[in-house]
Amino acid sequence: MRIADARVIVTCPGRNFVTLKLVTDDGVTGVGDATLNGRELAVAAYLRDHVVPVLLGREAHRIEDTWQYLFQGAYWRRGPVTMTAIAAVDTALWDIKGKVAGLPVYQLLGGRSREGVTVYGHANGETVDDVLAEVGRFTELGYRAVRLQCGVPGLSSTYGVSGDRMFYEPADAAVPTENQWSTAAYLDFVPTLFRRAREEFGPGLALLHDVHHRLTPIEAARLGRALEPHGLFWLEDPVPADLQEGFRLIRGHTTTPIAVGEVINTIWDCAGLIREQLIDFIRCSVVHAGGITHLRRIFDLAALHHVRSGSHGATDLSPVCLAAALHLDISIPNFGLQEYMRHTAETDAVFPHGYHFADGYLHPGEEPGLGVDIDEDAAARHPYRPASLPVNRLADGTMHPW
Incomplete structure (x- = not known):
């Protein structure tokens, strides 16, 4: 069972979310969250430009190997953008494995x-x-x-x-x-x-x-x-x-x-x-x-x-x-x-x-799986809206952790 399609879905039903949806060659789907608050489009681009192309054709059941491929295969490792993108793939693959097994993931x-x-x-x-x-x-x-x-x-x-x-x-x-x-x-x-x-x-x-x-x-x-x-x-x-x-x-x-x-x-x-x-x-x-x-x-x-x-x-x-x-x-x-x-x-x-x-x-x-999905038609009715987290300053104007 191989990954045949991978879609990055950005939607804003009140706030922005990024979702990766994987589809196998026999039609099983899995979803993973890829949301990084205030930096959503950075992860969406990372997925579309650097991750999706290498996922197509990979065996969907090889979760550990895919994780290592995306982590060790990236010379620039770690960091919130990279790890959020990897998380989306990993979570979607667990969703697929649960559906194929006919069991909730916790089992x-x-x-x-x-x-x-x-x-x-x-x-x-x-x-x-x-x-x-x-x-x-x-x-x-x-x-x-x-x-x-x-x-x-x-x-x-x-x-x-x-x-x-x-x-x-x-x-x-x-x-x-x-x-x-x-x-x-x-x-x-x-x-x-x-x-x-x-x-x-x-x-x-x-x-x-x-x-x-x-x-x-x-x-x-x-x-x-x-x-x-x-x-x-x-x-x-x-x-x-x-x-x-x-x-x-x-x-x-x-x-x-x-x-x-x-x-x-x-x-x-x-x-x-x-x-x-x-x-x-x-x-x-x-x-x-x-x-x-x-x-x-x-x-x-x-x-x-x-x-x-x-x-x-x-x-x-x-x-x-x-x-x-x-x-x-x-x-x-x-x-x-x-x-x-x-x-x-x-x-x-x-x-x-x-x-x-x-x-x-x-x-x-x-x-079976995670027990959650994304309604793509509903998602399309809520387009992305720029939104940033606040910043903090002290009374004298000095920047301070928010």
Whole structure:
């Protein structure tokens, strides 16, 4: 069974997605997500110009060999564009293999290790009272874990706070908007948010927070220590992952669990963090870390070092990626938590899927393959629209991580 056709589909049902659809010579199809938020067309071009031509005629069942061919065969390896393109191919091939076998992909990965995938929602608002109201709404929906993001007094905008509480999309303009940041105001405010949350919701609800790479190691250590009384499930991306020695400093000053990895693309970029047990959760995603094949390697390494999964799952990952993540989540032994931001009705119409939410868990479904597809006619009705992520500046104009 060989790959006879490969189509790169760019669509924007409310936000931009890139999807690779493979078709075999006997008509079996597979889909893979290739979305890189704010850089979608770079991956689309990489696929069309450099990957699709070498896929045609290849054996569809040789998933590992195809992965190695695309990775080792590219002299310029790694990086988000390359690894996202490889992920799309890999995920689509797993989808095909599952359909041919007549089994959901998780069965090919060893079967269930749990009954459902615990997910967390995003509670956000301009004020603490707004956020707590959202937390209450998520608990009423059955969520067992919630991430809290709040407007910071004195700042006109803050990462993670949106006008639409359920469908947050930070890529808000063709040219990046500029936000202003104050570390001092942030560090002073955040402990109050979590003190109030624990007082209202008690110790049973898992609470999370995303720093979004904005602190230095000593600032992150200070925040982690200040949040210790409130028992966070994790503190996400406290510092940029570029200088990984910084996590050692954080680890020496706080017992608040640390999660990192959504901008990490390969096992070589996180092996040190895992082996030295400098993090508690690895947040790499199927689409940005080379697909199911490579992300499973990362999770297997993590399992040896008491590090659990916590995969990225924002709306810049299409339902194709979310479905693939669920098949991995339900099969690995060291699952921790899965981010789940619901897609819009327009997105769901373009990507019909079998996964579903119930009682705080996502379930991948029992359809052969990934259990998700792309409606190409519906996709064509939503053409690409330029959209960029914001940038951050300090009050004096200095650029700062967003």
